[in-house]
Amino acid sequence: MKTAVVLARGQFRTGHAKTAHGLILHGRRYRIVAVIDETCAGRDAGDVMGIGKRGIPIVSGFGELDRVLVRQANPPRPRNPALKCGASTHRYGDEPRIKIRGVQLPSTPAPLHPSTLIIGVAPTGGRLPPAWRKDIREAIRRGMDIVSGLHDFLGDDPVLSRLAGRKGVRIEDIRRPPRKLELARGRIWPVPVVLVCGTDCAVGKRTVTIELARGARKRGIDAALVATGQTGVLVGADAGAVIDHVPGDFMSGTVEAMIDRMVGRGKELVFVQGQASLLHTAYGPVTLGILYGARPHYTVLVHVPGRKVRPSFPDQPVLEPMVEAALVKLLSGADPVGISLNCSGCGDRAGVLLRDYERRTGLPAVDVLRDGPGRLLDALLGRLADDHRFRYGPGLRRAIREARSRREGTA
Numbered sequence: 274m275k276t277a278v279v280l281a282r283g284q285f286r287t288g289h290a291k292t293a294h295g296l297i298l299h300g301r302r303y304r305i306v307a308v309i310d311e312t313c314a315g316r317d318a319g320d321v322m323g324i325g326k327r328g329i330p331i332v333s334g335f336g337e338l339d340r341v342l343v344r345q346a347n348p349p350r351p352r353n354p355a356l357k358c359g360a361s362t363h364r365y366g367d368e369p370r371i372k373i374r375g376v377q378l379p380s381t382p383a384p385l386h387p388s389t390l391i392i393g394v395a396p397t398g399g400r401l402p403p404a405w406r407k408d409i410r411e412a413i414r415r416g417m418d419i420v421s422g423l424h425d426f427l428g429d430d431p432v433l434s435r436l437a438g439r440k441g442v443r444i445e446d447i448r449r450p451p452r453k454l455e456l457a458r459g460r461i462w463p464v465p466v467v468l469v470c471g472t473d474c475a476v477g478k479r480t481v482t483i484e485l486a487r488g489a490r491k492r493g494i495d496a497a498l499v500a501t502g503q504t505g506v507l508v509g510a511d512a513g514a515v516i517d518h519v520p521g522d523f524m525s526g527t528v529e530a531m532i533d534r535m536v537g538r539g540k541e542l543v544f545v546q547g548q549a550s551l552l553h554t555a556y557g558p559v560t561l562g563i564l565y566g567a568r569p570h571y572t573v574l575v576h577v578p579g580r581k582v583r584p585s586f587p588d589q590p591v592l593e594p595m596v597e598a599a600l601v602k603l604l605s606g607a608d609p610v611g612i613s614l615n616c617s618g619c620g621d622r623a624g625v626l627l628r629d630y631e632r633r634t635g636l637p638a639v640d641v642l643r644d645g646p647g648r649l650l651d652a653l654l655g656r657l658a659d660d661h662r663f664r665y666g667p668g669l670r671r672a673i674r675e676a677r678s679r680r681e682g683t684a
Contacts (some may be wrong), residue, residue: 276385277420278338279393280408285310285331286321288475288584291391292504294322299483301509301571305329306387307338309408309486320640323617324642324648327588342385360657366625392421395503399424406433413437422447422503422515448504449520450527457525457566461666465657466538467610468569470547470601472576473583473591474556477615479505481641482546488599488646489542492675493668496542497535501528501563505546511535517547517559524559528566543664545569551600554589561604569607571656573649574598577615578626595634609636610656611649651676 279293283513285308296305297318308318311333319327332338390412396402402424409419413436419443421427428434428444428665437444469482482498482505489496500506500513512531519527528545535543545567548610549556574594583589598609615622623640630638637648654676665673 274304274539275302275389276306276387277389277391278387278412278417279305279308279391280405281308281310281393282402282405282408283310283312284394285313285318285495289394289396290293291475292391292395292481292507293318295504295508296376296391296393297322297327298324298480299508302507303378303389303391306385307332307341308393309334309338309619320362320503328556329340333684335408335415346385353572357415358457386415386578387417389418391507392419392423395422401425409433410436413440413442416440416442418443418445420445420447420507422507424448424518442619447506448515450519450523451514453530454520455522455526455530456523457529457568460529460533460568462532462536462568463571464541464543465571465653465660465663465669466532466543466569467544467571467573467653468545468567468601468605469575470560470564470597470609471574472550472594472597473553473580474549475584476575476577476580477613477641478547478575481573481613481646482544483508484543484641484646485573485649488650489544489672492650492672494542495540495666495668496544497538497540499531499535499543499545499567501546501548511540516563517556519562521562524562525566528563532567539666541669550591550597551604552589552597553583553586554593564601564605567605569601569605570660570662571610571653572601572607573653574609574612575615576612578619578630594630608656610652611636612638613646613649614638616643629637649681655680 279296281290281293284290285293293308296303309330309333313321313331314333316331317326318329318331319325330341332341383606419427427444428446469478471478486496486498497511500510503515503518506513512534516524532543547563549560551557551560574597576594580591583591594612601607614627619626627638637652638650654673658677659674
C-alpha cells in the first residue's frame with residue numbers, strides 16, 4: 274500500500290473535502306500519513322471528522338510535515354538499563370548507533386517519506402486553487418507522485434508535466450475518461466443491482482455504498498462495488514470511472530460496461546454509487562446517465578435531514594427522499610428498500626429523526642456510520658427472498674436463508 278499526504282488547504286472541515294474524508298475512512302489503495310490544512314494544523318484528522326483519532330496529523334505545510342514525520346520515526350526512548358552496564362554510543366557512518374553486547378543497533382530510524390500527494394478536495398467546478406500549485410511543485414521536487422481528481426488535468430499543465438518528467442514521477446488524473454467508450458445496450462442483469470442514490474451532492478452516497486458492500490461481504494456474499502466518482506475510484510472500488518467527465522453519449526454505456534465486467538467475474542450482488550440527484554439542475558444529467566446505465570432493481574436513498582437548499586446552489590430546494598425514489602422508480606422500475614440519513618449534524622435528535630422517517634416512509638432508516646448497514650441489508654435480502662428474476666450465487670442464497678431465519682426467529 275502506498276503512503277500519501279492529502280492536500281486540503283482551508284477546506285478539510287468543509288463538505289468539499291469529501292475526497293480527503295473518504296480516503297481516511299475507507300481507503301484501501303493508500304495509507305494516509307498526514308493532511309495539509311493550515312486552518313486546523315496540530316489536530317488529528319479523525320478528531321476533526323468526528324470519527325475518533327486515526328493517528329493522522331494535520332500540518333500547515335511540508336516544513337511541518339518533515340518535523341512531524343521525524344518525531345514519529347524517533348519517539349522519546351525510555352532510558353535503557355543496558356547503558357548502565359557499559360553500553361556505549363558512537364557514530365557509524367552518518368547514523369548514530371547503540372552498541373549492546375557487541376550488536377550494533379540503529380538509534381534513529383529514518384523518517385517515513387510519503388510517495389504520493391493526493392488532491393483531497395472536490396470544489397464546485399473542480400478547478401485547481403491557484404495557490405496550491407506551489408504545494409504541487411514542492412511535492413514533485415520531493416519525488417512524490419501527484420494524484421488528482423479535479424476537472425483541471427494537472428498532467429496537461431506544461432510546467433508541472435516538465436517538472437514531473439525531470440523528477441521521474443507520475444501525475445495521475447483520476448477524472449480522465451476510459452480509453453474505450455461504449456454506448457449502452459440495455460443489458461438485462463442476471464444478478465441483483467442496487468443503486469445508492471440521493472437527494473443532493475455530498476450527502477454520503479459513496480460512504481453508504483461502501484458500507485453496504487462491506488457488510489454484504491461480511492455475510493459471505495461476493496458483492497461488487499462500482500464507483501462513479503473520483504473518491505470511490507481512489508479508495509479502491511472493484512470497478513470505477515468518474516462519470517461526470519465521460520462524454521454524454523457514453524455515460525450510460527460506461528456504467529453498463531463496469532457492471533457487465535462484475536457480472537462476468539461471477540459477482541453475486543452489485544452496488545453502484547450514484548451521483549447528485551435527478552432534480553439537480555447542474556448535475557442531474559450525470560445522475561440520469563448512471564441510472565440508465567445501471568438499470569437497477571433496487572435503490573437505497575441517502576439524505577441529509579434538515580438540508581433545505583443545495584450548497585453552492587441556494588436557489589435549488591432539496592426535496593424529501595421519497596420524491597427522488599418515485600422518480601427513480603418511474604424511470605427504471607427500481608424499488609426503494611431503505612433510507613440512510615446523514616445525521617452528522619443532528620446531535621441528540623438523530624434517533625428521533627430516524628424513527629420519524631421510518632414512520633413516514635414505511636422503510637428502514639439508519640445512519641450507516643452510527644448504526645451500520647445491517648438493517649438495510651436485511652431489508653434487501655427480504656425482498657430478494659421473493660424475487661425470482663435472478664440466478665443466486667451460493668453466498669447470496671445462504672445470506673437470504675440466514676436473514677429469513679433471523680426474521681422468523683424474532684417474529
